[in-house]
Amino acid sequence: MKALTYHGARDVRVEEVPDPILVQPDDIILKVTATAICGSDLHLYRGKIPQVHDGDILGHEFMGIVQETGSGVTAVRKGDRVVVPFVIACGECFHCRLAEFSACETTNTGKGAAMNQKGIRPPAALFGYSHLYGGIPGGQAEYVRVPQANVGPLVIPDGLSDEQVLFLSDILPTGYQAVINAGIGPGSTVAIFGAGPVGLMSAACARMLGAEIIYMVDELQYRLDFAREAYGIVPINMSQVDDPAELIISQTQGRGVDASIDAVGFEAKGSTT
CATH class of the missing domain: 3.90.180.10 (Medium-chain alcohol dehydrogenases, catalytic domain)
Structure with missing residues (x-):
């Protein structure tokens, strides 16, 4: 074969x-x-x-x-x-x-x-x-x-x-498990760092489970545009916003979000590994 x-x-x-x-x-x-x-x-x-x-x-x-x-x-x-x-x-x-x-x-x-x-x-x-x-x-x-x-x-x-x-093999359950671990439910606010496949699956599952506001941070605008169109996220382009966390806090009455999801991980930009 x-x-x-x-x-x-x-x-x-x-x-x-x-x-x-x-x-x-x-x-x-x-x-x-x-x-x-x-x-x-x-x-x-x-x-x-x-x-x-x-x-x-x-x-x-x-x-x-x-x-x-x-x-x-x-x-x-x-x-x-x-x-x-x-x-x-x-x-x-x-x-x-x-x-x-x-x-x-x-x-x-x-x-x-x-x-x-x-x-x-x-x-x-x-x-x-x-x-x-x-x-x-x-x-x-x-x-x-x-x-x-x-x-x-x-x-x-x-x-x-x-x-x-096909995505049931790995990528969708990865995003789903992140959302479950984060305790996302109706009315939740969540920040997802990384708009690659894991981030997109996390956004899809967060929306499915009733999240009210989904912030997504990335530097690739085409990924953010897709996520906004598909899942109604609030895009934050880190190449244009100096401090995404500060922006999120300013938009959540100084409280921040209910949960954050790291969808970047290994081999992140700037990582030494």
């Missing part, structure tokens, strides 16, 4: 690689029908993430049609169209029982990215995201093995196109 493989910083290639096979009874083999490039993939591409090996298959935002199922798979069947989440979780460990799937204790054979790990267990395995997170081949390929298929894959009903549901 063809797959997108890593060969060093700024060197990725579409190559012929072996087709995946079932390894565990709860594996499935998925024929990929749609995949996306995440901002996190750019960290890999630029060589910012350690323990990415030559030939590793990238990609963690994907969906497709179930081609083959292991003997222990009960949640999906051959022919189902499914979206697969970034995180690989067992569904049974301490954290999974708390619905903290990204902290699954059993799926990751790597060490995770904690700098001062002490004795804490690594987080869940991730598709296509270095051997820190298990070295699991990713979904920017024609086919992919999906472990823990009774837990992760979400069956998509007929009538919804791939383009309508």
Whole structure:
């Protein structure tokens, strides 16, 4: 099959690689029908993430049609169209029982990215995201093995196109979780820093949950224009406003907003990493 493989910083290639096979009874083999490039993939591409090996298959935002199922798979069947989440979780460990799937204790054979790990267990395995997170081949390929298929894959009903549901794999839940963690609800005010995909998904979810005022800070006017048109945000262009926080405070009777969301993070402009 063809797959997108890593060969060093700024060197990725579409190559012929072996087709995946079932390894565990709860594996499935998925024929990929749609995949996306995440901002996190750019960290890999630029060589910012350690323990990415030559030939590793990238990609963690994907969906497709179930081609083959292991003997222990009960949640999906051959022919189902499914979206697969970034995180690989067992569904049974301490954290999974708390619905903290990204902290699954059993799926990751790597060490995770904690700098001062002490004795804490690594987080869940991730598709296509270095051997820190298990070295699991990713979904920017024609086919992919999906472990823990009774837990992760979400069956998509007929009538919804791939383009309508693909973002359920990662980028939309990322923005949604930020809004939930921030406690956004009817009448809330929120400031979102960064108008990239995570920021846009956060704005969409904040509006869906009833936020009254959504400030969005970025320096790219075209992104702010899109967010204003799509989600009714109040745009603040940081290249034109010296102190966005001061402006927000001045427009909220000196109180500020109910919550702020950082949708910039790693490799922010001016960052040394």
